[in-house]
Amino acid sequence: MGDAKDDVDAEFQERGVNEADSDDEAYDQYNGKVTDISAAQTRKGKDIQGIPWDRLNFSREDYRRTRLEQYKNYENVPNSGVESEKDCKPTEKEGVYYDFRRNSRSVRSTILHFQLRNLVWATSKHDVYLMSHYSLVHWSALTRDKYEVLNFAGHVAPRQKHPGNLTEGFYQTQVSTLAVKDKLLVAGGFQGEIICKDLDREGISFCCRATYDDNAITNAIEIYNSSSGALHFMASNNDSGVRDFDMEKFQLCKHFHFHWPVNHASLSPDGKLLVVVGDNPEGALIDACTGKIVQILRGHLDFSFASAWNPDGYTIATGNQDKTCRVWDVRNLSKSLAVLRGNLGAIRSIRFTSDGRFMAMAEPADLVHIFDVRSGYKERQELDFFGEISGISFSPDAEALFVGVWDRSYGSLLQYHRIHNYSYLDLLL
Secondary structure, three states, X not given: OOHHHHHHHHHHHHHHHOOOOOHHHHHHHHOOOOOOEEHHHHHOOOOOXXXXXXXXXXXHHHHHHHHHHHOXXXXXXXXXXXXXXXXXXXXXXXXXXXXXXXXXXXXXXXXXXXXXXXXXXXXXOOEEEEEEOOEEEEEEOOOOEEEEEEEOOOEEOEOXXXXXXXXXXXXXXXXXXXXXXXXXXXXXXXXOEEEEEEOOOOOEOEEEEOOOOOOOOEEEEEEEEOOOOOEEEEEEEOOOXXXXXXXXXXXXXXXXXOOOOEEEEEEOOOOOEEEEEEOEEEEEEEEOOOOOEEEEEOOOOOOEEEEEEOOOOOEEEEEEOOOEEEEEEOOEOOOOOEEEEOXXXXXXXXXXXXXXXXXXEEOOEEEEEEEEHHHOOOEEEEEEEEEEEEEEEEOOOOOEEEEEEEOOOOOEEEEEEEOOOOHHHHHHX
């Protein structure tokens, strides 16, 4: 993060963390505990992360300016972030769609790979799953309790017997990516590991190694329901493959191969098309059944690590290290529908709400942008904080947004709730 981040961390440690606002807060800190920060406290002037700006030698605005100037975006293609700027459309930072609700500071969200940021998943507006070092944690935003679902530091092995199940399991799995949906949890590892757990059952359901290639890391997982209703997941790997697993039969049913490492793949709502992005400026839209290329997506200048479908089934978004998110309409892929630019660096994660009204894109650190889709992506809300982003996730009902923040002093889980404008009630007055 650069010298400026090291300097500010030193300030935080010296003047912030070690000086409590009260005896109670000091007691919490000295015992390894921290207190959450609520919306009510922020309305009274408290920083959402608890950073004591009044005690530091610089203001929040000064530090934000320094971060924007000095943060080094990782690029595989030199100057791609500069070259991409000319294609970007202007947006208005005036929207407020999600309101800050709570900062859960006792929940320490972490990352292991600097380019992979899909380690936070919400299964309801109260339930969140995330990685904290080797521990996979469930957090209840309702009761504010957490418990460990799995620990990957030791031996992880399946309890059930299925064809292709790696019964010996794995030791000390470094989790690179995660997905949770419909009571199925799937974790991917640095050595191509795939670990599946049914959240309603004890133990591990299925283990396998997607590939034994030297370049095997599992970059992304997508869980979906097939047209028959069967639960599947797709794994994107650095060996240039996308693999489709049927979780009713516990077996590999499709394997598509590309000419470049695959970093992310997203299936269309109707299950017919698959968008695939990776270590190539060009993405691909393919037939999800045959793997045949339908259209090449041209416009990005660097490697892509994020993709998502709008529930409308017509719109795709792709995120790239050239600092842009490109929005595409599958009915006309000759050019991008919109080119949206980040401030600090690469677009590492993209999510649409289940109703298709909003799209969130996360930079590697500090900033999450929420776009109003109905405005044609011209209006947005910006969530501004400090720390690397481990993942973002809307709840399935679109009522909540969770953001994992990885920082040695202020790592936490940020929670936002959707704002509803019940303007029709004015007619009754």
